[in-house]
Amino acid sequence: MGKVVLTVDDSASIRQMVAFTLKSAGYEVIEAVDGEDGLNKAKGKVADLVLTDQNMPKMDGLTLIKSLRGLPDYRTKPILMLTTESGDAMKAAGRSAGATGWLVKPFDPQKLLEVVKKVIG
Amino acid sequence: MSIDMSQFYQVFFEETSEHLANMENLLLSLDVDDPSLEDLNAVFRAAHSIKGGSGTFGFTDMTSVTHVLESLLDRLRKEELALRADMVDAFLAAGDVLRAQLEHHQGGPEADADEIETVCARLNQLAAGESAAATPAPVAAASAPTATPARKIRLECTLPPNIAGVAEVIDNLLDALRDIAAVDVKQRPNPADTRLILVLTTQAGDSELKDSLAFYSAPEGISIQPEAEEEAYGFFDDLPSEAASPTVDDSYGFFVDLPNEPVSAAEEDDGFGLFDDAPGVPIEPAQQAFVLPGDSPAAIEGPGYGIYVDAPGGLGLFDGAPGAEHVLGIGAPGLFSGKAKSEAEATETPGEPVSVGRRLIDNPSIETAKAGRRDSDKAVTATNTDTSIRVAVEKVDQLINLVGELVITQAMLAEAANNLDPVLAEKLLAGIDLLSRNTRDMQESVMSIRMLPMSMVFSRFPRVVRDLAGKLNKQVEIKTIGDNTELDKGLIEKITDPMTHLVRNSLDHGIETPEKRIAAGKNPKGTLTLKASHQGGSVVIEVIDDGGGLNRARILEKAKEKGLPVSDNMADFDVWQLIFAPGFSTADVVTDVSGRGVGMDVVKRNIEGLGGRVELESSPGFGTRTVIRLPLTLAILDGMSVGVGGETFIVPITTVIESLQPKMDDIRTMAGDSRMVHVRGEYLPLISLAEAFGLDGFDDITKGLLVVVEAEEGKAALFVDELLGQQQVVIKSLEANYRKVPGISGATIMGDGRVAMIVDVSAVTRMGLSNIKRRQAA
Numbered sequence: 001m002g003k004v005v006l007t008v009d010d011s012a013s014i015r016q017m018v019a020f021t022l023k024s025a026g027y028e029v030i031e032a033v034d035g036e037d038g039l040n041k042a043k044g045k046v047a048d049l050v051l052t053d054q055n056m057p058k059m060d061g062l063t064l065i066k067s068l069r070g071l072p073d074y075r076t077k078p079i080l081m082l083t084t085e086s087g088d089a090m091k092a093a094g095r096s097a098g099a100t101g102w103l104v105k106p107f108d109p110q111k112l113l114e115v116v117k118k119v120i121g
Numbered sequence: 122m123s124i125d126m127s128q129f130y131q132v133f134f135e136e137t138s139e140h141l142a143n144m145e146n147l148l149l150s151l152d153v154d155d156p157s158l159e160d161l162n163a164v165f166r167a168a169h170s171i172k173g174g175s176g177t178f179g180f181t182d183m184t185s186v187t188h189v190l191e192s193l194l195d196r197l198r199k200e201e202l203a204l205r206a207d208m209v210d211a212f213l214a215a216g217d218v219l220r221a222q223l224e225h226h227q228g229g230p231e232a233d234a235d236e237i238e239t240v241c242a243r244l245n246q247l248a249a250g251e252s253a254a255a256t257p258a259p260v261a262a263a264s265a266p267t268a269t270p271a272r273k274i275r276l277e278c279t280l281p282p283n284i285a286g287v288a289e290v291i292d293n294l295l296d297a298l299r300d301i302a303a304v305d306v307k308q309r310p311n312p313a314d315t316r317l318i319l320v321l322t323t324q325a326g327d328s329e330l331k332d333s334l335a336f337y338s339a340p341e342g343i344s345i346q347p348e349a350e351e352e353a354y355g356f357f358d359d360l361p362s363e364a365a366s367p368t369v370d371d372s373y374g375f376f377v378d379l380p381n382e383p384v385s386a387a388e389e390d391d392g393f394g395l396f397d398d399a400p401g402v403p404i405e406p407a408q409q410a411f412v413l414p415g416d417s418p419a420a421i422e423g424p425g426y427g428i429y430v431d432a433p434g435g436l437g438l439f440d441g442a443p444g445a446e447h448v449l450g451i452g453a454p455g456l457f458s459g460k461a462k463s464e465a466e467a468t469e470t471p472g473e474p475v476s477v478g479r480r481l482i483d484n485p486s487i488e489t490a491k492a493g494r495r496d497s498d499k500a501v502t503a504t505n506t507d508t509s510i511r512v513a514v515e516k517v518d519q520l521i522n523l524v525g526e527l528v529i530t531q532a533m534l535a536e537a538a539n540n541l542d543p544v545l546a547e548k549l550l551a552g553i554d555l556l557s558r559n560t561r562d563m564q565e566s567v568m569s570i571r572m573l574p575m576s577m578v579f580s581r582f583p584r585v586v587r588d589l590a591g592k593l594n595k596q597v598e599i600k601t602i603g604d605n606t607e608l609d610k611g612l613i614e615k616i617t618d619p620m621t622h623l624v625r626n627s628l629d630h631g632i633e634t635p636e637k638r639i640a641a642g643k644n645p646k647g648t649l650t651l652k653a654s655h656q657g658g659s660v661v662i663e664v665i666d667d668g669g670g671l672n673r674a675r676i677l678e679k680a681k682e683k684g685l686p687v688s689d690n691m692a693d694f695d696v697w698q699l700i701f702a703p704g705f706s707t708a709d710v711v712t713d714v715s716g717r718g719v720g721m722d723v724v725k726r727n728i729e730g731l732g733g734r735v736e737l738e739s740s741p742g743f744g745t746r747t748v749i750r751l752p753l754t755l756a757i758l759d760g761m762s763v764g765v766g767g768e769t770f771i772v773p774i775t776t777v778i779e780s781l782q783p784k785m786d787d788i789r790t791m792a793g794d795s796r797m798v799h800v801r802g803e804y805l806p807l808i809s810l811a812e813a814f815g816l817d818g819f820d821d822i823t824k825g826l827l828v829v830v831e832a833e834e835g836k837a838a839l840f841v842d843e844l845l846g847q848q849q850v851v852i853k854s855l856e857a858n859y860r861k862v863p864g865i866s867g868a869t870i871m872g873d874g875r876v877a878m879i880v881d882v883s884a885v886t887r888m889g890l891s892n893i894k895r896r897q898a899a
Contacts, residue, residue: 013133106176
């Protein structure tokens with residue numbers, strides 16, 4: 001079985017694109033519609049990588065990352081933040097929340113695969 | 122691997138229109154003086170999602186608009202700016218532009234470029250108007266430069282050696298540029314290369330840029346080219362290539378044994394610009410997006426992404442790597458120390474001249490990722506199975522059709538079973554009973570898939586009312602009641618236009634100006650109420666205003682002018698019906714909102730086309746109420762089957778009041794040979810279905826039956842040979858399968874397989890009445 005990637009995004013189209021891309025590359029993909037859903041799904045099945053959007057209803061990406069880092073299963077799991085804000089402030093915020101890295105939106109499927117591959121192989 | 126993005130477009134379109142609708146609703150409900158932060162956040166998120174999606178899927182025109190929209194919203198939600206009514210107007214206009222752009226991408230007409238420009242300019246102006254005081258930086262520079270409408274250029278400037286090495290001079294230069302552009306420093310001049318390379322995002326022209334650099338460099342030393350994303354790679358062309366870039370795995374500790382060098386996490390193949398931080402080299406991650414002066418906490422950066430090296434789950438390259446602490450102690454750019462602070466220190470030294478660079482490999486290679494990957498031809502799986510699924514309407518319609526066929530089959534079985542001996546076939550009959558119940562349940566559930574709440578229609582009106590009220594200088598509050606009343610999707614789509622007409626009419630002619638209202642002792646703010654409810658088998662939609670009401674005298678006057686048959690003592694109800702006559706308008710002034718006399722007749726025709734009715738009630742000084750009655754669905758009908766001349770006809774049950782056996786005494790023959798029947802104190806026109814459809818039915822009234830129906834024209838008694846029963850029928854379009862027949866609204870297939878016509882009660886009544894009138898006239 002391939003590595004499991006949890007993708008958290010409130011946008012169905014982005015989620016579908018991410019899921020399709022990763023599935024095509026042989027990863028198993030779990031989708032979540034917002035931070036809260038993401039946290040629940042992360043607890044349900046431990047993912048090898050979490051990709052999360054920042055701006056989402058209910059719970060945003062940074063909060064999700066912080067919450068995940070509080071879980072024993074996710075203390076060292078890679079978590080990438082998908083964000084439209086490439087500013088340093090956002091990067092610093094991501095870093096302090098415990099993100100492993102970030103990926104700036106818009107990105108293409110190719111880039112996504114590259115980065116995912118880099119992180120979890 | 123290449124992935125066809127177009128497969129995601131549909132989802133994006135649907136999602137975006139939802140976001141737009143949601144945004145509009147939120148904006149309309151915002152209290153300008155005290156906006157809820159939560160709502161502002163939600164509006165921001167909607168704009169943000171559209172921006173992210175449109176960027177990803179390549180609809181960059183939408184990205185530009187959402188970008189400026191988002192920038193302003195962001196400042197609002199951070200409470201840097203106060204919300205003003207004109208901002209809401211601008212946001213709504215931006216929403217309209219986005220919708221037009223979205224429609225264009227879906228194959229609609231091209232969005233109006235001027236409109237887009239106006240909206241963007243307006244938004245920028247709103248943001249800039251305030252930001253001038255708040256932040257001196259130009260708006261465009263405030264956030265990600267990638268999507269601003271400003272152009273992006275690459276500027277190379279060869280500096281004279283005497284100033285190239287002076288960091289302060291370069292800083293001054295950059296500061297000057299930052300006043301007119303968002304500056305991204307690619308390369309500071311160094312002894313080896315005295316060029317200053319910048320990527321600028323600016324609205325300033327070439328000459329303006331050259332002017333601002335005139336103090337530092339001759340114009341011929343400055344080259345300005347449009348910047349493409351890819352061109353940001355590999356600009357150390359003339360420098361020797363840096364040490365080998367090992368593969369990902371090998372990169373661990375590659376430089377560990379070099380005492381004075383922090384580890385260089387060079388990555389292979391696609392040149393993501395990973396920290397060739399040899400001694401003395403400031404971080405120079407090749408890609409434009411990240412060479413921002415200032416702190417960049419990332420360790421590994423590519424175009425558009427980055428990985429914090431020391432973060433949990435990261436590559437873990439340098440945690441406790443030998444030499445890391447050591448490096449720090451020396452004060453070399455200790456990038457991978459694992460401490461944010463020291464990284465910050467390290468990265469904050471962009472002033473150091475570049476002494477070594479390496480050529481970064483060009484484009485992210487497509488080949489590498491392809492290897493060992495499965496093909497992408499896998500079907501897209503359903504995205505969001507949590508709460509709902511998106512299904513094409515055709516599939517639902519197909520299901521409805523099939524259920525319709527099932528209903529017919531069930532009716533056939535039931536009919537065939539009638540001939541069986543109930544004792545012998547007890548089990549079969551019980552099964553058929555069960556089947557009929559299950560079929561009915563199934564039919565209901567399937568129909569409910571097509572049902573949508575009225576809020577789908579109502580939701581557009583707050584905006585319409587807001588815009589119109591503004592245009593007409595009236596104060597109008599809109600109320601909606603019964604938003605959750607469900608109606609067939611087909612009806613929902615078709616009811617919107619007539620309702621818009623009614624709402625416009627109410628606003629334009631119904632609700633008075635605040636002055637008039639105050640003079641009449643009313644609240645200066647008028648109320649428009651939209652109400653939907655279920656009544657029996659129909660949905661009743663009401664448009665109610667508390668305006669001046671219809672002017673009876675003026676309607677009669679106009680009607681006389683138009684030569685309509687009127688008299689001064691007509692009942693109010695009949696007078697109001699006059700405004701449904703084609704070309705009828707009582708408006709004193711034809712405004713650009715309504716009053717051109719096209720309208721009410723079209724409204725009426727549309728609604729009748731849906732099998733519905735319109736009625737008006739009005740009271741001078743208190744307002745007008747328009748009532749629309751619609752069948753719940755267009756696909757199934759509860760009908761009474763009647764026999765006429767050996768044929769079966771279906772009369773929609775909603776129109777039937779009663780059936781009775783007439784007595785000869787009750788029949789009155791009028792002038793000519795038209796007949797009236799006396800039913801419970803009323804004289805109703807008697808219409809023979811046999812006569813209407815040219816069949817050979819009973820002549821003797823007393824042998825047959827009368828079905829009293831109520832159509833919009835009033836009550837009438839239909840004369841039929843016999844009543845056959847009551848059942849649900851599936852409506853099949855006669856027009857689609859044959860042609861339009863006057864007096865017939867459709868057809869259905871009966872249990873015995875025969876085709877039965879569905880009587881269009883309104884049309885038949887009209888036919889009967891006009892016959893009577895003609896005869897009276899003769």
